[in-house]
Amino acid sequence: MNDLERREVQLATFAGGCFWCMVSPFDEMEGIHQVVSGYTGGHEPNPTYKQVKVGTSGHVEAVQITYDPVKVSYTKLLDLYWQQIDPTDAVGQFSDRGTAYQSVIFYHNEHQKSEAEKSKVQLAECGRFQKPIITAIRKAGTFYKAEEYHQDFYKKNAFRYALYRQGSGRDSFLKEHWPKDKSELKERLSAMQYFVTQENGTEPPFENQYWDNKQEGIYVDIVSGEPLFSSSNQFDSGCGWPSFTKPILSGYVKESVDLSHRMTRTEVRSKEADSHLGHVFEDGPGPKGLRYCINSAALRFIRKENMEEEGYGDLLLLFHLK
Incomplete structure (x- = not known):
């Protein structure tokens, strides 16, 4: 990237299962301007939540992040992304099953593609997971903003979000595979x-x-x-x-x-x-x-x-x- 590109906000798009759970980790990072829940990667225009959930539109639930690359690098976003998902699950994420909940990194330029591929190899080689890393890396396409009900769900519906997250198995998995060094x-x-x-x-x-x-x-x-x-x-x-x-x-x-x-x-x-x-x-x-x-x-x-x-x-x- 040249200096001009680095001074402008950029997009990053990640799918990691239920998009409710993928907003708050990025929302709290410095340099993040906006995190939007939506649908991408499918073949039907303007999909609805119901179409995506049952798999008829081919889309996955995803978040699109607008960020300042001077304050937060794409590599740092990738590091945080891996710590939110199970990259070995080919048929969903945690309690959510089906194609709509696959983990996918959608790259917006060649730099992002290169960084995503490199980080995937590094994750596989570090030995943190015993199974193969199957998270897909695909070129970003049209991103459709999800219904307003789903935007910032963790803020607007804190109690329901807490119930869902607790029962999904996501936190227990992440705690096991990404323990903090507290020595x-x-x-x-x-x-x-x-x-x-x-x-x-x-x-x-x-x-x-x-x-x-x-x-x-x-x-x-x-x-x-x-x-x-x-x-x-x-x-x-x-x-x-x-x-x-x-x-x-x-x-x-x-x-x-x-x-x-x-x-x-x-x-x-x-x-x-x-x-x-x-x-x-x-x-x-x-x-x-x-x-x-x-x-x-x-x-x-x-x-x-x-x-x-x-x-x-x-x-x-x-x-x-x-």
């Missing part, structure tokens, strides 16, 4: 900090560091140091864990439906480190009525007077706005 964290974190942030654990109430903290300052992610909550928004909820009416910025945390322990809750995780922090409930004070119930073990507290020297001086504004 460094095991050495750096205490047993409780690791249990909470990496294993979605919960520390005992009233027996944790910050449940009754009254000092002024901010709380940052114990793993990454990213700022999360301010004492300005902390309150005594009586639950035995530090509680907040809101994060410093909503973009600093991410929320998802948690169906574990036979309950339906909203889990809170840090945006960058993906640490499990706790849960948010709708029984708090303030105009939005929220209570962010957070584990102390997921946090490090930085006192107001130390924020400048630790690199968080720009957040001192939080205390002038009280």
